[in-house]
Amino acid sequence: SRAKTLLGIESSCDDTAAAVVRGVPGEMTALSSVVYAQTDLHAAFGGVVPEIAARAHAERLDVSIVAALEQAGIGLDGIDAIAVTCGPGLIGGVVSGVMMAKGLSAATGLPMYGVNHLAGHALTPRLSDGVAFPYLMLLVSGGHCQFLIVHGPDRFERLGGTIDDAPGEAFDKVARLLGLGQPGGPAIETISHEGDPARFAFPRPLANKPGCDLSFSGLKTAVLRARDDLVDAQDGLHEQDQADLAASFQAAVRDSLVGKSARALERYLSLTPDTPTFCVAGGVAANMTIRGGLETISGEFGVRFLAPPLALCTDNAAMIAAAGIEQMAVRAPDDMSLSARPRMPL
Numbered sequence: 259s260r261a262k263t264l265l266g267i268e269s270s271c272d273d274t275a276a277a278v279v280r281g282v283p284g285e286m287t288a289l290s291s292v293v294y295a296q297t298d299l300h301a302a303f304g305g306v307v308p309e310i311a312a313r314a315h316a317e318r319l320d321v322s323i324v325a326a327l328e329q330a331g332i333g334l335d336g337i338d339a340i341a342v343t344c345g346p347g348l349i350g351g352v353v354s355g356v357m358m359a360k361g362l363s364a365a366t367g368l369p370m371y372g373v374n375h376l377a378g379h380a381l382t383p384r385l386s387d388g389v390a391f392p393y394l395m396l397l398v399s400g401g402h403c404q405f406l407i408v409h410g411p412d413r414f415e416r417l418g419g420t421i422d423d424a425p426g427e428a429f430d431k432v433a434r435l436l437g438l439g440q441p442g443g444p445a446i447e448t449i450s451h452e453g454d455p456a457r458f459a460f461p462r463p464l465a466n467k468p469g470c471d472l473s474f475s476g477l478k479t480a481v482l483r484a485r486d487d488l489v490d491a492q493d494g495l496h497e498q499d500q501a502d503l504a505a506s507f508q509a510a511v512r513d514s515l516v517g518k519s520a521r522a523l524e525r526y527l528s529l530t531p532d533t534p535t536f537c538v539a540g541g542v543a544a545n546m547t548i549r550g551g552l553e554t555i556s557g558e559f560g561v562r563f564l565a566p567p568l569a570l571c572t573d574n575a576a577m578i579a580a581a582g583i584e585q586m587a588v589r590a591p592d593d594m595s596l597s598a599r600p601r602m603p604l
């Protein structure tokens with residue numbers, strides 16, 4: 259089929275993003291990908307403030323779209339369709355993006371596709387490497403944690419996921435209670451290099467429960483308790499304690515993810531895929547200890563391990579445009595009744 263050029267729009271959390279992607283399903287190129295992070299706006303509040311996020315999206319969506327078109331070297335007349343995140347996410351941001359897409363679609367007559375943010379993440383390996391269906395995906399970010407078998411552009415089989423916190427959220431909370439800065443993931447990874455991952459035997463929750471579900475809130479509590487014991491015993495936290503707590507926590511997250519990955523790989527391989535591939539996406543995929551563990555377990559199962567470039571793993575609009583290209587081959591566009599949804603299963 260003829261190559262399509264899509265404008266993608268993403269505004270579901272704290273990144274305002276627009277991108278232009280061109281190609282056919284499984285063979286796509288990002289011509290541009292603009293991401294305006296709001297980290298600085300939320301920094302003082304210790305988390306994303308929905309009202310501030312919504313206002314920032316409303317103010318920046320137009321300039322991000324103009325920048326994405328400019329960087330791609332085309333105008334709206336060179337676009338075949340618009341893909342926009344319609345959920346799940348913070349509703350003020352999602353509404354801003356959907357309204358923008360509807361306005362553009364009404365003004366230009368271009369077809370519009372509402373894309374599930376999670377489908378965008380899950381289909382990223384199609385954009386980065388043209389990975390063949392079905393592949394196994396572990397989505398690990400600040401807000402999400404789930405194992406999916408991706409059968410097609412709109413067919414996702416959920417094998418399991420977290421029953422409480424997402425791993426990135428746990429990294430951020432543990433960083434806070436160790437007195438480290440945000441985002442917590444990179445801070446914990448850095449300090450862990452100086453720490454002993456075996457000093458604290460933190461739990462690997464649900465390890466013996468069948469299936470692929472995970473839990474991280476008990477782990478966070480265990481770190482808190484160990485920290486308080488040290489503070490009480492020695493009147494403060496030494497630098498080495500901090501590093502050992504971080505390293506032991508990180509090892510526990512890795513072991514939990516690796517253990518459940520083994521289960522997910524078993525399920526996936528029972529489908530006898532031609533070119534078995536295990537992909538990760540989401541910000542936590544940046545962690546080299548976790549990535550190393552996932553790579554090793556993939557090798558043990560004889561499965562190719564793939565981590566797309568980080569810029570495509572964290573929130574961006576290229577993945578939304580790519581999901582649009584994948585989905586327009588199998589379904590009709592959405593109309594003006596498209597709604598923005600805070601919750602939206604795959």
Ligand code: KG4
Binds near residue numbers: 271546
């Ligand atoms: O995918 P992402 O950019 O945003 C969403 O959550 O949607 O992921 C951000 C999360 C944060 O919680 C951050 O602490 C975590 O990913 N993260 C990491 C690392 N880099 C980012 N976690 C562990 N190790 C890292 N190196």
Ligand code: ZN
Binds near residue numbers: 375399572573
């Ligand atoms: Zn995301």
